[in-house]
Amino acid sequence: MRIVLAGAVCLAVAVLAGVVYEQLGRYRAMRDFPPPGRMIDVGGGRRIQLDCRGSGSPTVVFEAGLSIDGSLSWAPVQPQVAAHTRACSYSRAGLMWSDPSDAPYSARQVAQDLHTALARAGERGPYVLVSQSMGGLYAMNFTQHFGDEVAGLVLVDPSHPDQVARVAAFMVETRSLQSRIGVALAWSGLLRAAASALLSQAPHQTAHDAQAVRAFAPKSMRTQLMEGDAMDDTLAETRGFRSLGNRPLVVLTAMAPYTEAELRGMKITPAQGTQVQAIWKQMHAEMAGWSSRSVHRLLPNAGHDIQFDDPQAVIDAVLSVVTTVRSDQGAAPH
Template structure:
């Protein structure tokens, strides 16, 4: 019995020592690490600094506005901006609280983000006409913007875009599950304490390669290690997701507005497919439902076109060859409607 107590005591000391080491490492990281520098500029919109990246010369083509998805950011849209900035004006930005943008103290409504983007564009000296291109949840945000400012939008691009009825029609019923939210909150706390950053430094943690340039990964790595803000913004996005989708579903038809819909062939990783099978859900049926919803996005306009790309939900924009397919069609659209 005494031996067992002695062993438990030593285990307790080891665990306590490990925790103290983590806390000290996190403190040193917080004290001596520098705050990540935004690649774009910060513009004050009603007291909130928003991160915007404006590239390409203004010409007689419409300006392209890129809207990122729920868990995405301006770097995820790198290849689209990089491929089109030689031919047209390209704007990408981070919604409030995301990436390098500050969090707003204003109350949030589904229309808030469209109005805030409109003010950001005005303050930055950007002028319509615009083509709106949104990946994932960026699609519904763009539908709301077009509903509020119809005369300024001359074309819309949906890149594997979310659909207003997706949680009703798919097996997945929310943006993030309760377990995912708990994990995100935990990581956010560890980031605030500097522990994530210290771990990355000690073990030279490398992000997964998804096709984006290395500097994009380094920036993401540094920003998420420096603060838990990015992770907490995921939770906020989850809280407003249903309201945004509901408001997007109330938007008018797009009449004969030029519309491009790009659809990825793969929506689920093999682990997610297996999980569905264990629940008695056919993943292939889920993909069929997604394709049907993508078709419905095309049919919002009598001038819609759908293109299927061999990719998954993320690689449709992060792989350069996929972005090149998208860019070719966007440029053709811009030249047609200029």
């Protein structure tokens, strides 16, 4: 009985220490990494972090992919774009500084949050939407519902509404049990401790930004897991909208061969990886066809996170669309 009691006491002390570590980590995250830009009230007691810089029209709006970086996904790109026009990045509900939402998750809700945040911050269209990976689905959904305000788009290695069906012969999507356990035990400090060891600094990412992402990881990873679980619904929501009219569009496709780690994560062989990449390229060619004025660019040295691997390619694509929109509207930079 004494051994059992001693073990129980040790366990309780360890759990308490973990809880204190996690609460202290949350306090330090807010103290050491204040939100860039502003926190915008979008109603229901929620705030969305919105970082707008520069001046000029059209306003570029960045939408992150399925990641935990939030607005920091675009840190290597936004300042250079903001030197030429207004540029806004933001963190979706539950990512980084933004408050989570109690509303049922949907791409429509994501679009509504962004639209409300922009409007209440005093930002006005026309907008050029720049999105990466799954963010491409959100950008298409935003265009579907608020199309009058969208003048052009840049899709950075975007998700395709039919991607799951198209690659089903090569790979089956799985959800990491370890990730679920980590998120479920975030209150204990275990996820925070693991994030410090597992999350590496990306190319063209500052040490400060990498530290900020780690500091908010226990919160952001919960949202990331939820967004991943809703992937099929998000794909379905955007499947029926594929017409961008004559809006200028640039589609960027990452063509660097998959790394060994990526192949292991997808559970495919190098040969299968080559086939999957060919399908990915074809889907992006189809997406370029969604606009009558589009450019499809292949980037042989960039991986999926093109904004980190080759930020200049993204900057050039964005500014090309900005220039076209200005020409269409007869608007000079101001």
